[in-house]
Amino acid sequence: MSASDTKPSLSSRELPDRRLEIVLSGDWNADSARPSTSEILAKLNPSWAEIGFDTTGLGQWDSLLLTVLKEIGDQCQLKGIKVNRSGLPDGVRGMLQLADAVPEQEGVRRTPPQPGLLEKTGLLAIAAWDETIDILAFIGEATVGFVRFLFGRAHYRRVDLFLLIQECGANALPIVSLISFLVGMILAFVGSVQLAKYGAQNYISDMVGLGMSREMGALMTAIIMTGRTGAAFAAQLGSMQVNDEIDALKTMGFSEIEFLVVPRMLALILMMPLLCVYADLMGMAGGSLVGFGLYDISILEYSQHILARLRFQDFAVGVGKSVIFGVLVAISGCMRGMQCGRSSQDVGMAATSAVVTGIVMIVCADAVMTLIVISMKW
Amino acid sequence: MGEPHITVTDLTMAYGDMVIQRDMNFTVNRGDIFIVMGGSGCGKSTLLRHMIGLKQPAKGSIFYQNLSFWDASPKQRRRLMMKMGVSYQSGALFSSMTLAENIALPLSAFTKLKRHEIREIVSLKLALVGLAGFEGYYPAEISGGMQKRAGLARAMALDPDILFFDEPSAGLDPISSRLLDDLILNLRDNLGETIVVVTHELPSIFAIGNNSVFLDGESKTIIAQGDPKTLLAECEIPKVKQFLTRGSSRNDDKLASGATKA
Numbered sequence: 001m002s003a004s005d006t007k008p009s010l011s012s013r014e015l016p017d018r019r020l021e022i023v024l025s026g027d028w029n030a031d032s033a034r035p036s037t038s039e040i041l042a043k044l045n046p047s048w049a050e051i052g053f054d055t056t057g058l059g060q061w062d063s064l065l066l067t068v069l070k071e072i073g074d075q076c077q078l079k080g081i082k083v084n085r086s087g088l089p090d091g092v093r094g095m096l097q098l099a100d101a102v103p104e105q106e107g108v109r110r111t112p113p114q115p116g117l118l119e120k121t122g123l124l125a126i127a128a129w130d131e132t133i134d135i136l137a138f139i140g141e142a143t144v145g146f147v148r149f150l151f152g153r154a155h156y157r158r159v160d161l162f163l164l165i166q167e168c169g170a171n172a173l174p175i176v177s178l179i180s181f182l183v184g185m186i187l188a189f190v191g192s193v194q195l196a197k198y199g200a201q202n203y204i205s206d207m208v209g210l211g212m213s214r215e216m217g218a219l220m221t222a223i224i225m226t227g228r229t230g231a232a233f234a235a236q237l238g239s240m241q242v243n244d245e246i247d248a249l250k251t252m253g254f255s256e257i258e259f260l261v262v263p264r265m266l267a268l269i270l271m272m273p274l275l276c277v278y279a280d281l282m283g284m285a286g287g288s289l290v291g292f293g294l295y296d297i298s299i300l301e302y303s304q305h306i307l308a309r310l311r312f313q314d315f316a317v318g319v320g321k322s323v324i325f326g327v328l329v330a331i332s333g334c335m336r337g338m339q340c341g342r343s344s345q346d347v348g349m350a351a352t353s354a355v356v357t358g359i360v361m362i363v364c365a366d367a368v369m370t371l372i373v374i375s376m377k378w
Numbered sequence: 379m380g381e382p383h384i385t386v387t388d389l390t391m392a393y394g395d396m397v398i399q400r401d402m403n404f405t406v407n408r409g410d411i412f413i414v415m416g417g418s419g420c421g422k423s424t425l426l427r428h429m430i431g432l433k434q435p436a437k438g439s440i441f442y443q444n445l446s447f448w449d450a451s452p453k454q455r456r457r458l459m460m461k462m463g464v465s466y467q468s469g470a471l472f473s474s475m476t477l478a479e480n481i482a483l484p485l486s487a488f489t490k491l492k493r494h495e496i497r498e499i500v501s502l503k504l505a506l507v508g509l510a511g512f513e514g515y516y517p518a519e520i521s522g523g524m525q526k527r528a529g530l531a532r533a534m535a536l537d538p539d540i541l542f543f544d545e546p547s548a549g550l551d552p553i554s555s556r557l558l559d560d561l562i563l564n565l566r567d568n569l570g571e572t573i574v575v576v577t578h579e580l581p582s583i584f585a586i587g588n589n590s591v592f593l594d595g596e597s598k599t600i601i602a603q604g605d606p607k608t609l610l611a612e613c614e615i616p617k618v619k620q621f622l623t624r625g626s627s628r629n630d631d632k633l634a635s636g637a638t639k640a
């Protein structure tokens with residue numbers, strides 16, 4: 001502040017009758033350095049009968065002064081010294097009274113626990129077990145909800161379902177197009193370098209076609225949808241949790257699974273196969289561009305190769321996988337959203353965790369399904 | 379005390395083309411507890427948002443002492459805003475921080491205080507609002523009334539000159555609401571702060587207010603101003619009378635205590 005400010009100072013003066021007077025002077029505000037209280041605090045011992053204050057030299061004051069006075073007051077209380085506040089300005093006295101008005105309740109203050117290594121390991125193990133139970137329970141509930149839906153007994157808003165279908169279907173087309181087109185190009189490019197060594201560049205189309213339809217189309221769509229839609233589901237349900245909206249649904253008698261989870265699952269189950277086929281075709285288009293650009297394979301030749309080589313089963317395998325992936329994306333997104341805590345940070349964590357859970361589940365499921373498909377010779 | 383602290387001249391508030399209130403003129407003096415009242419949807423909270431600098435007026439100005447808020451430089455404006463404390467309707471605490479971290483945030487950002495000094499100020503502010511010992515709690519772990527008081531503690535963190543309250547007693551039980559009123563009076567009496575309260579709680583209005591404006595949603599302007607108690611006794615405008623007597627327009631004195639009905 002202005003230059004005329006005087007520094008805050010704190011000293012003490014001994015008076016007769018075992019009285020100690022604390023002298024406060026200068027301007028006490030947040031801009032000034034706080035004088036040390038250690039000297040005064042050291043002086044406080046039960047031999048004093050009373051502490052008084054002299055504030056004739058005191059200028060401005062704010063919370064800084066109050067904290068010092070409170071520190072001194074608390075110390076005096078501890079040592080059993082009487083504090084006479086009559087020497088303080090009215091405002092200071094009033095604020096101190098206010099601060100003392102509601103004494104701290106016993107047992108309110110908490111010290112964060114600091115578990116040891118063994119305890120931490122144990123806690124982690126328990127958490128992992130609980131997590132497994134949670135996932136299984138959620139899958140179970142979702143299945144029950146879905147069965148109720150199939151029998152037409154689930155309560156949900158049809159308009160929500162259509163909006164969700166639009167959101168996970170048509171609105172996802174641009175990003176799915178871009179990614180699968182590029183993935184098709186990459187497949188073709190990487191593969192053709194090897195194939196060309198044996199003069200087999202004509203087989204680019206077979207490779208891209210098989211790769212996209214059996215594996216990459218479904219997998220890439222699933223990963224895009226986890227990042228795009230799974231995270232959105234988790235964030236949306238999470239903030240509904242924060243706003244008590246899910247509680248409101250429950251008290252109105254709706255099942256949150258039927259109302260929120262089943263439509264989302266359904267939308268993804270319906271849209272993922274379509275997106276997957278679309279991604280397959282986009283990927284093949286990407287491959288044809290590489291074939292045409294690098295090896296002069298005409299579009300006609302490329303597509304004839306694909307038509308001759310690809311069987312219906314190849315598409316069916318990819319589409320089948322994509323249905324399972326749709327369920328997994330919906331489950332991971334909705335589950336993390338429903339488990340969300342009640343702070344804004346929890347919403348962020350729910351979205352992150354939905355993506356992580358989703359991708360882990362998708363890749364694991366893909367590995368298992370690929371094994372099954374190969375061993376069945378489909 | 380007594381000198382004009384906030385002066386609002388010809389203020390018109392609008393969202394796009396929709397005018398909320400027009401031609402508002404009033405003065406809040408230093409040390410006033412100034413009540414902004416009116417029915418639901420008349421623009422009370424919007425007026426508050428204009429005064430604390432969240433929304434720019436469509437027309438007119440708001441002066442803090444002699445400085446027009448919206449004509450000031452961004453730096454002056456930031457300075458002014460640091461001298462205001464706002465207690466929001468729902469507390470508006472940062473849910474991912476503990477109460478102590480919530481209150482410490484402005485202190486660590488805008489002052490040169492050391493860490494232990496901040497800790498002591500935080501404890502003091504919490505003690506002032508009756509929450510001693512709750513430093514380590516997250517907002518979700520305490521009740522709505524406590525959240526509101528913690529929000530007030532955060533509003534007071536920087537020792538503001540002016541405190542704004544948006545519906546301080548909404549959602550509080552009568553006793554907590556009364557305690558909050560006492561706290562507001564205490565802050566004014568002890569610190570000489572100017573306090574602006576947006577509310578429609580009649581008991582609070584009469585208990586703490588010494589100046590007020592009454593916003594009318596239909597005519598879209600201020601239709602009465604002054605000490606709420608004087609308004610109750612003397613104002614002849616039916617709408618104001620009805621509001622202050624809780625719905626009855628008759629002139630009985632039993633209605634003066636109408637706030638205790640129902």
